[in-house]
Amino acid sequence: MRIIDAHVHLYPPEVGLDPAAWAAAQGEPHWAALCTRCRRDGRPVQTFPTVDHLLREMDRQQVEVAVLQGWYWEKPETCVWQNRFFAECRKAHPDRLAAFATLHPAAGPAAVQDEIRWARDAGFCGLGELSPHSQHCRIDDPVLAVALELAGVSGLPVNLHVTDPTGRNYPGRVDTPLEDFRRLARAFPRTTFIFAHWGGGLALLEANPDIRDDLANVVYDTAASPLISDERIWRRVLEVVPVGKVLFGSDHPLVLYPKTESGPGWHGILAEIDRAGLSREEKALLLAGNAARLLRL
Numbered sequence: 001m002r003i004i005d006a007h008v009h010l011y012p013p014e015v016g017l018d019p020a021a022w023a024a025a026q027g028e029p030h031w032a033a034l035c036t037r038c039r040r041d042g043r044p045v046q047t048f049p050t051v052d053h054l055l056r057e058m059d060r061q062q063v064e065v066a067v068l069q070g071w072y073w074e075k076p077e078t079c080v081w082q083n084r085f086f087a088e089c090r091k092a093h094p095d096r097l098a099a100f101a102t103l104h105p106a107a108g109p110a111a112v113q114d115e116i117r118w119a120r121d122a123g124f125c126g127l128g129e130l131s132p133h134s135q136h137c138r139i140d141d142p143v144l145a146v147a148l149e150l151a152g153v154s155g156l157p158v159n160l161h162v163t164d165p166t167g168r169n170y171p172g173r174v175d176t177p178l179e180d181f182r183r184l185a186r187a188f189p190r191t192t193f194i195f196a197h198w199g200g201g202l203a204l205l206e207a208n209p210d211i212r213d214d215l216a217n218v219v220y221d222t223a224a225s226p227l228i229s230d231e232r233i234w235r236r237v238l239e240v241v242p243v244g245k246v247l248f249g250s251d252h253p254l255v256l257y258p259k260t261e262s263g264p265g266w267h268g269i270l271a272e273i274d275r276a277g278l279s280r281e282e283k284a285l286l287l288a289g290n291a292a293r294l295l296r297l
C-alpha cells in the first residue's frame with residue numbers, strides 16, 4: 001500500500017554534526033530545547049539523518065514520499081535558509097521528497113509574500129510547520145494574516161504545530177491554546193489548515209457541531225502520535241471526523257517509541273494503524289490518498 005508521510009523533518013548535514021552548537025551559533029534556542037535534548041534515560045529524542053540516509057530508510061520501510069516540514073524558527077533568516085535547502089532536496093529527488101516552506105512574520109509583509117511566491121514557483125506544496133506561539137508572534141499578527149491569506153489564494157495548505165493543552169510538560173513546551181486555532185480557521189476560510197499532532201486533541205472536539213462548523217477547512221496530521229496518545233486514538237478520531245480529514249505523518253526522525261526502540265522508524269506506527277481495524281479504503285486514504293489529493297502529489 002502506498003505510503004506518504006506528511007510530516008518529516010530534515011536538516012543539512014552541518015546541523016547534524018553538532019546540533020546544539022549549531023543552534024547556539026544561529027540563535028535558535030527553542031529548537032535546541034526541543035530537538036537536541038535527551039530523555040531521562042540519556043538517549044536523544046531524535047536523530048539527524050542526511051537526505052541519503054532518510055531515503056535509504058524510506059526505501060527499507062516502503063515509504064514512498066516524505067513531505068518535508070520546515071521548522072518554526074525564531075529567526076526569519078533561518079526560515080529562508082531551510083527553504084533553500086528543501087528546494088535543493090526536492091530538485092535532487094522530486095519523486096520522493098515534497099516540501100513545505102517555513103516563514104517568520106518578523107521578516108515583514110513584502111519579504112513574507114515574496115518567499116511564499118518563490119516557494120509556490122519552486123514546487124513547494126504548503127507552508128509550515130509554523131507555530132506563532134513558539135515564534136513570539138501574536139495569533140492576530142498582521143503579517144501572519146497576510147501569509148495565511150496568500151497561502152489560501154495560492155492553494156498552499158498551512159501546517160500548524162498544535163500541542164494538547166492537557167498533555168504532559170516537557171522541556172521547551174509552549175502552550176498553544178486550542179481556541180486560537182479555531183479562531184484562525186474561522187478567520188481564513190479560504191485557507192486549508194493542517195493541524196499537526198491530531199490538532200492537539202481538536203480532532204476529537206469536532207463531535208461538537210459548532211466546533212465542527214468552524215473547522216471545516218481543517219485537516220489533521222498524526223505526527224508523533226505514539227508519544228502523545230495510546231493507540232485507541234486512531235479509531236476514536238475516525239469515529240468523530242471523516243477519514244478524509246486525517247493525513248498520516250510520523251514526525252520522523254523523532255524516536256516514536258523511546259521505551260522499546262532506540263531510533264526513529266515507521267514500523268511501529270504503521271503496525272498501530274494495522275491494529276486499529278480500519279478498512280482497506282480508510283487505510284489507503286489515511287496513508288497516502290488524502291495527502292496526494294490535498295498536496296497534489
Ligand SMILES: [Zn+2]
Binds near residue numbers: 196223
Ligand atoms: Zn510539531
